[in-house]
Amino acid sequence: MPANKNVVVAQSGGPSPVINNTLRGIIETCQMFPDKFGKIYGGWHGIEGVLKEELIDISAQKKEEISLLRTTPAAGSIGTCRYKLKAHQQEDFERVIEVFKAHNVGYFFYIGGNDSMDTANKIAKLAHKKGLDLVAVGGSKTIDNDVGDSEFKLIDHTPGYGSVARYWALNVQNANEENMGSSPADPVLVLQAMGRKIGFIPAAARLGDPDRQMPLQIYMPESGLSLDQLTDNVNDELKRSDRCIVVVSEGFDVGDIGEVKDSFGHTEFSASMFTAQQVVVNHLNKVGLKARGAARGQVVGTDQRSTMIYASSVDIDEAYKVGQNAVVIAVEHGSGYMSTILRRPGLIYNVDFDKVPLEDVANSEREFPKEWITPNRIDVTDEFVKYARPLIGEDWVSVPVINGMQRFARLEKIFAEQRLEKYIPQAIR
Numbered sequence: 001m002p003a004n005k006n007v008v009v010a011q012s013g014g015p016s017p018v019i020n021n022t023l024r025g026i027i028e029t030c031q032m033f034p035d036k037f038g039k040i041y042g043g044w045h046g047i048e049g050v051l052k053e054e055l056i057d058i059s060a061q062k063k064e065e066i067s068l069l070r071t072t073p074a075a076g077s078i079g080t081c082r083y084k085l086k087a088h089q090q091e092d093f094e095r096v097i098e099v100f101k102a103h104n105v106g107y108f109f110y111i112g113g114n115d116s117m118d119t120a121n122k123i124a125k126l127a128h129k130k131g132l133d134l135v136a137v138g139g140s141k142t143i144d145n146d147v148g149d150s151e152f153k154l155i156d157h158t159p160g161y162g163s164v165a166r167y168w169a170l171n172v173q174n175a176n177e178e179n180m181g182s183s184p185a186d187p188v189l190v191l192q193a194m195g196r197k198i199g200f201i202p203a204a205a206r207l208g209d210p211d212r213q214m215p216l217q218i219y220m221p222e223s224g225l226s227l228d229q230l231t232d233n234v235n236d237e238l239k240r241s242d243r244c245i246v247v248v249s250e251g252f253d254v255g256d257i258g259e260v261k262d263s264f265g266h267t268e269f270s271a272s273m274f275t276a277q278q279v280v281v282n283h284l285n286k287v288g289l290k291a292r293g294a295a296r297g298q299v300v301g302t303d304q305r306s307t308m309i310y311a312s313s314v315d316i317d318e319a320y321k322v323g324q325n326a327v328v329i330a331v332e333h334g335s336g337y338m339s340t341i342l343r344r345p346g347l348i349y350n351v352d353f354d355k356v357p358l359e360d361v362a363n364s365e366r367e368f369p370k371e372w373i374t375p376n377r378i379d380v381t382d383e384f385v386k387y388a389r390p391l392i393g394e395d396w397v398s399v400p401v402i403n404g405m406q407r408f409a410r411l412e413k414i415f416a417e418q419r420l421e422k423y424i425p426q427a428i429r
Helices: 019-031 046-051 063-071 090-102 114-129 161-182 200-208 227-241 276-287 313-332 382-392
Strands: 005-011 037-043 055-057 105-112 135-140 188-193 216-219 244-249 295-299 337-343 351-357
Touching: 005 019, 005 046, 019 037, 019 063, 019 105, 019 313, 037 046, 046 055, 046 090, 063 313, 090 105, 090 114, 105 114, 105 313, 114 135, 135 313, 161 188, 161 200, 161 244, 161 313, 161 382, 188 200, 188 276, 200 216, 200 244, 200 382, 216 227, 227 244, 227 276, 244 276, 276 295, 313 337, 313 351, 313 382
Parallel strands: 005 037, 005 105, 105 135, 135 337, 188 244, 188 295, 216 244
Antiparallel strands: 037 055, 337 351
């Protein structure tokens, strides 16, 4: 284990309401062991900041600001990125090692999803080949809950998912009030949820109505239904209830949406020309509803992944402990692992914080369990509700407020002295 070497922590991919708690867990735990860890740097906007040698000096920050990361959402503290180190980008890999050597870095913590774990794994291996004594450990994060395996043996759930699930549980309750009141004129309300390939986020809408009293239909990417089938389902519900709430995943197949892709090759639905919600609303109104009035829509944007008001207290605490555990892994087990959450068997929700080899999760992608999808394919089962309900917590998170405004952490832009020549990352030259 490198003795008293410096630390670089960075974040990658889409933010979450609790990502800063994993960052806080890593920072505060490293500071507990000054004999093992030297200065702590943050990669300014993820691995891009490492490549550009833009390392924010976290050790120089006020303790109050680090503490406020607890209730600071998204990734504005040190930034994130969607820059992927691909196999052919050897100059980039070499540059990372050069930067780490120049700043006496012996520990690299990377917070992110499956692609980020792949990056951490590749850097760890290259460092070993280059003779750099580097410990690389991942901190799990993704709102989609798609990291790991479909048997939930590598990880039960990822930090970030519980808060987004709570967001949808509460928003569906509010949407029901809207739809109930305005249904004579607007009988159908279509809401779009995030979820490119997997249905965990739209499925969380069921948490807002576990007793199934709302006229709620959920369309996940796994639903495998057509727009015409969706229309028939909605009209059937209108005959029964005179109204219908539709939650549709952004990844639900509605045809061409003029998609835009990020550097990972993932569709950026919020940046594409059309939305699933818009296509569904247009189709319902064009075909016609079996009720007076029209379908209306609401596209929930990035606020579902960047709003602290809806954050889950359970998610906040677990995200912090994932960060703490990442540091423990680095000290006790060394390089090549991701900090993970495993659920204990039993009726009462409880978890353990463990580790899993980076190789096992790098570029992994779990599937939503088929047995959790109802036979009509527009709902999820009670088993899913039992799985997800503990993750959303019991109460509102207390957010510091000054003069009516939320008080977020504000790290000073104090950067480490640059010791290498300027560098432009390969993929953006």
